[in-house]
Amino acid sequence: MKLAREDIIKACEKHLIKLIVKNIDRSALKQAVREKCDLAPGSDVSFYSGNIVTRNSQIAYRLDFSVQANLSVLLDRTGEAIEITASEKLPEEGELEAEQSTEEGGRRIASEIAQMISEINE
Numbered sequence: 001m002k003l004a005r006e007d008i009i010k011a012c013e014k015h016l017i018k019l020i021v022k023n024i025d026r027s028a029l030k031q032a033v034r035e036k037c038d039l040a041p042g043s044d045v046s047f048y049s050g051n052i053v054t055r056n057s058q059i060a061y062r063l064d065f066s067v068q069a070n071l072s073v074l075l076d077r078t079g080e081a082i083e084i085t086a087s088e089k090l091p092e093e094g095e096l097e098a099e100q101s102t103e104e105g106g107r108r109i110a111s112e113i114a115q116m117i118s119e120i121n122e
Contacts, residue, residue: 017050020061033067040086042068 030041049064072087 013052017052017061017063021047021050021063024063029065033069034086038086039067039069042070044068 024047026045029045033039033041033045044066045068046066047063048066051062053060053062070087072083072085073081074083074085076082
């Protein structure tokens with residue numbers, strides 16, 4: 001004997017999850033990512049999925065976020081990774097977009113590297 005429609009219950013659950021996500025303290029979330037994952041999250045922290053679950057016989061809310069993290073990668077001259085760590089340095093406004101203009105950015109970077117190698121060889 002059904003007392004409520006399943007689609008109404010699911011819609012209300014989705015609405016509840018959205019309300020919880022809307023009220024998440026983003027700065028506290030970023031701090032938790034820093035402490036728990038040893039990552040320096042960027043500005044892009046976005047929710048993509050959520051559900052009501054049970055944990056230790058209690059109701060809990062699983063919220064899945066996508067987090068942009070800033071990493072520092074240290075390579076040797078053969079391309080081997082020496083170290084990969086979380087980076088506290090955040091990109092300047094527009095810096096990512098400028099680096100992603102593939103051909104122009106790639107040529108500029110190649111030119112800078114060639115200049116540095118030339119200076120080292122002198």
